Amino acid sequence: MRTLTSDTQKLRGLIDREAERAGFAVVAVTSPDSIPLAPSRLAQFVAEGFHGSMGWMEETLDRRGDPSALWPEVRSVIVLAMNYGPEHDPRELLERRDRGAVSVYARNRDYHDVMKGRLKEIAGKIVAKAGGDVKVFVDTAPVMEKPLAEAAGVGWQGKHTNLVSREHGSWLFLGSIFTTAELVADTREADHCGSCHACLDACPTDAFPAPYRLDARRCISYLTIENKGPIPLEFREAIGNRIYGCDDCLAACPWNKFAQMASEAKLAAREDLREPKLSDLLELDDAAFRTFFSGSPVKRIGRDRFIRNVLIAAGNCADPALAGQVTGLLSDASPLVRGAAVWALSRLLPEAEFNACADVALALEGDDGVCEEWQQALDGISQKEIGL
Structure with a gap:
């Protein structure tokens, strides 16, 4: 088990402050070995053809299921989430057939661009404080953000396979910082879906x-x-x-x-x-x-x-x-x-x-x-x- 030292506490405090300053709703930490079931579940998903024409999922199967396979030097995974909750239930627009319904996440700037720059800023602060190395990912590399987010306590993967949070519902963008720094992992979130379907x-x-x-x-x-x-x-x-x-x-x-509705102007529709x-x-x-x-x-x-x-x-x-x-x-x-x-x-x-x-x-x-x-x-x- 990793020991909570004064330096570790200070580094985590820095990460929390910088994440809040950058507009992230949640920041949590897990270890790279925290998703042992992910590889087999992903392999089953691909074997059954559920990935359709997304061939890149099969091509990156080994690296996608294990953060250490993607980057052997990683010691901690920092998961950050940004709220993009809509002002209204987006299903209301489905009744207006003369209008097009664009998914809530895509109604403004590409969240990959919005988040990646902010993650890089935080990652730079980590290196300046603790040394070592970092890598930043936002849904464009073979990283299973949702299982990692569940392991870190950000939320849990609901029955719809998306992440659900008790504070933010189903409206969270996810990104991660892989670091060589040794951080204490947060507690995994339990599944709160119950009998709901x-x-x-x-x-x-x-x-x-x-x-x-x-x-x-x-x-x-x-x-x-x-x-x-x-x-x-x-x-x-x-x-x-x-x-x-x-x-x-x-x-x-x-x-x-x-x-809550996303307060960040750059994420508003x-x-x-x-x-x-x-x-x-x-x-x-x-x-x-x-x-x-x-x-x-x-x-x-x-x-x-x-x-x-x-x-x-x-x-x-x-x-x-x-x-x-x-x-x-x-x-x-x-x-x-x-x-x-x-x-x-x-x-x-x-x-x-x-x-x-x-x-x-x-x-x-x-x-x-x-x-x-x-x-x-x-x-x-x-x-x-x-x-x-």
């Missing part, structure tokens, strides 16, 4: 095969962000107007009643991303997309994937007023966009108009995937006609 019931696509287990291939966040291809037909209606990520399981957590109009977003070409989402995590998926998402939302909106914009995207340079436009248009146009549009577009379409979208849409209309 609100988060599991809230999932629109049944992405949880069991409590504490997630099949990312069915998760709307995965489908709209990580998934590079067309969104599978079976999930399109359930996506509703969610155009980037999904907050349903997070927002359903009863522990959110103790969460951009006004133009609180409830953007689908009609405005459909107009974005690549240059406009990059400008509009400059500094936002949304920018990372690129314009084509984003417009794919907006088109799915447009189809679910079922507002004929959007048909003109969607028709224009049938000639978009991206097959991904054209394919999504086909599905959206099949829900926006009367049958005769859609069939006429198909006759023209199919004669010009050279992409097999888009042609398949047309055929699926036409088949769907035929099945409706005969009552299937």
Whole structure:
């Protein structure tokens, strides 16, 4: 067991003060060997294919499950959490189908950028005080932040697999500082989910095969962000107007009643991303997309994937007023966009108009995937006609 010396106390006091100054809601410490079950759980997740197309998870399996495998010199892991609690329940926007729902975490600056600079400042203070070496991570390296945060006492991994805090609910960004300094670990947090399954019931696509287990291939966040291809037909209606990520399981957590709205201005939502109009977003070409989402995590998926998402939302909106914009995207340079436009248009146009549009577009379409979208849409209309 590590001994609590005067120097250790002073270093921890410094870390706590600097974390508070930098706007972190929680700071806690654990040891690099505190997540012994993580490697096997991660291996099972990958073996069952629940990671979908996120090949990097399989490629970094060994390092991801063990902090010491990632950096053998690490002696302590400092976990820091930043509150991004929303002002209102984000699910309220789901009823406004003419608006796009962007996940709460992505409504302003990329939290990776916000947190990493602050973590580096704290890490620099640690080295100045205690010497040694440090490494800073914010969700971009093979680090299992959630199990480490649970081990450090920041919160616990709920049945939705996300971190839950008694003080901050499900709204915490996580980052970590690996250090060669010897620090005393904090007490692990217990699981306080009890018999509650609100988060599991809230999932629109049944992405949880069991409590504490997630099949990312069915998760709307995965489908709209990580998934590079067309969104599978079976999930399109359930996506509703969610155009980037999904907050349903997070927002359903009863522990959110103790969460406070994020007070840090840099984490407050951009006004133009609180409830953007689908009609405005459909107009974005690549240059406009990059400008509009400059500094936002949304920018990372690129314009084509984003417009794919907006088109799915447009189809679910079922507002004929959007048909003109969607028709224009049938000639978009991206097959991904054209394919999504086909599905959206099949829900926006009367049958005769859609069939006429198909006759023209199919004669010009050279992409097999888009042609398949047309055929699926036409088949769907035929099945409706005969009552299937």
